[in-house]
Amino acid sequence: MSARSLQRRLAFQQELAIPQKLARLPGWIILLIWTAAVLLPLYILVVSCFKTTAEIYDNRLGLPQSWALDNFVRAWTRADLGHNFINSLVVTGGAVVLTIVVSAMAAYPLSRYKLGWNGIMLGLFLSGIMLPIRLASVELFTLMRTLGLLDSLTGLILVYSAIRIPFAVFIFANFMRVLPAELDEAARMDGAGEARILFQIVLPMVKPAVSIVAIFTAIAVWNDFFFPLIFIFDDRYKTVPLAISVFVGQFRTDWGLVFASLAISMAPILIMYCLLARQIREGVGAGGGMK
């Protein structure tokens, strides 16, 4: 947006602001109601983590009597959420790295070489953004069994990367396409190989793309529940969302424990969100490329 139009917008908004202050009250109330609708459940989640089940019934809205970590300890050890947590970290980390490396490698020639078949190949990748892969889960299950990838974190990493590659190639190709051609030409003159040009020159220039791909891949993989549900049977390899879905039934009466498990499982995403809220908002606003 140009400086002039920004100025004009500011003027426009200020001009609106003065005579209409009172008329704006209902709007503010609507916005605050939804803010409460979002924050109240989360507030209840947080305070309930520190309460015993009896206290949850007696003292609904108030702060807990003590900030005891008892529920967290029980969730982490007795319900063994700690184990699931590490599995989720491994799968998420693995899928993010694999997706970024192979997608950047594919996007580089597709966006910067004249191959004659760039369009077709890009189209093949991009068609995957919309494909409902869950519907292929029967054949995928058979394939995973044949490859010995059931009950395996490697299996999950491969499947998640495969699902996220189309979106990642799309983002990388869009960012790489607009870099000046002189960039790689100069490096080539200096005798740099293609791999070096990609990883040491081009990739550092498209850092925003790397962070968009990393953020959205991490969210999607950390949160996914469907694939662990069909590929993981052994408790040792269960990820957090799968474990949570079991807890909700298994510890139905132990509300403090369930609330604490929910809090633990959303903690990494919450931290990431607080640090990267602006990038996430901009990424979504620009592409709508979530899920």
Add this chain to the structure above:
Amino acid sequence: MIKPRRTTSLQRTQQRMAVLFILPALAVYGLFVLYPLLMSLWGSFFTWKGLRMQEFAGLANFTRLFAFPSGARLYGALWHNIAWFFGIMVLQNGLGLLFAWLLFLRGRGAALFQSVFFFPAVLSPVIVGALWRLLLAPAGIIEWALNGLGLHQGRLTVLGNSHTALGMLIAVDAWNWMGLPVLIYTAGLRQISPQVFEAAKLDGAGNARMLYAIALPLLMPALGTLTTLSFINTFNQFDIVYVMQGVQGNPSYSTDTLVTYFYRLAFGAEGAVGITDIGLALALGTMLFLILSIGTLLMLRFFDKRTVEL
């Protein structure tokens, strides 16, 4: 433009390097996405014994899918998905437009509200579903609050009641994703030149009229994106139902969706537990694939035609 016939050595190297560079991504994507998807479509025309493909059956799986007893499940689930889609269009994409417009008019503080509104969208639907299941449970906090306010008496059983359960799940899904339309509409509104609104104001248009007559037509691309995304997500709906109501779509299949039905057919929870019907599952998968691709294409075309250029 005439293409140069002469292949330089650079071009030859590039062809070779390109293949090398694209191969890893293509192999992973091809093996774990394209291959199983094509095999699933192909397999829906065969009979199955367990996970083993038997013989070509033409459209037999599809006729079985629509006939008794599968038909009742199928039409029930299809109807729930359609209701879910329209519910989300009104609750999420409708309310979201109101929120985005209010934030746009205010300007200041928009980013903070957007961040709060979007926060549930980064949470797993499993967490969201589990949280709301606890909140809405009998003797849960919402029952306590409603009883305290005198709006309700006795046990709150909205999730156990087949008349209200589906509506509750749709509302939870809207709560989960409300931030998405707010962000996409706001991005759309910011692209509209401020002069347009100034001119309308000079002509004496109120805020409501500006939204309806000016902003909305110019937001068609945003609305198109949201409608398409909501459509795809709705017809893939599984997690919230599974966590809140179980894979049968309780009570008495009143929250069953096409993907939960697919899951039961494919992985064995329909009828006798452990008995799968892969033929039916694949036929349902193919049908869903067609619904999703045709629906998405039609929507993109519909909104493309209605896009107004200034």
